Amino acid sequence: MSAEQRTNSAGKVKLEEQEIGAVLYNVDPIIMKYHYEIDYMHSYAQDSPFFEGLSKGELWGSKCPVCGSTFGTPRGHCMNCGAKTEWMQLPLEAKIHTYTTCYFGSQEFLAETPFTLILVEWPNVDTFFLSRLLGVAPDEVKIGMPVRAKFRRLSQFKPTDVYFVPEES
Known part of the structure; x- marks a missing residue:
């Protein structure tokens, strides 16, 4: 018998009630909010050298x-x-191929809105790299603008460990 199950005086099993629950937002259909937390184990597998590189700048x-x-x-x-x-x-060092200004973002970026996402372009590289641009007002961003990669001091081993800033002339 689990810790949540109890036997009453009549010998019947009863599930113990808990003082937790969910917030109900709507009834038809039911929409509710409740806290959920989990430790997540993740492997970058073949991409591990990329994330290791971010941690080294x-x-x-x-x-x-x-x-x-x-x-x-x-x-x-x-x-x-x-x-x-x-x-x-x-x-x-690279340049901006194109950009967009985001006025809404995931929880990680919500406090930074509006923020600018750029496609980074390098000479002799066939594809682009998506990243954030910091240090420039959205109305001052220009296609072709020279930029430089910067890295978080304390790596989280996430794609957001790298961002770009305007290259100083």
Whole structure:
């Protein structure tokens, strides 16, 4: 018998009630809110060198040794020919290919709204890298603007450990 089950004086099993519950927002259909917490174990597997690089202030992409395609966001296999790729270090200096201003975001970014997302472009790299741009008002962002990668001092081993700022002229 579990700790939540009790036997009463008549020998019947009764489930013990708890003083927890949910907040009901709607009845038809039922919409409710309740707290949920879990420890999550996650592996970056083949992408681990990318996240290790972020913790060291480095950006890593990948290159196909067969067809020469290069990827700003690393790939385990080439999107063009399917060959296994190799790691390559990317420069910290780049430019903005395009951008968008976000006026709503997930919980992680909600306090920062509005914020700017950019597609980062490097010479001789075939794909772009999505990241945040900090230190520039949304109306001052320009396509082609030179930017530089910066990294959180205390790595969380997340894609948000890297962000970009305007390159100082």
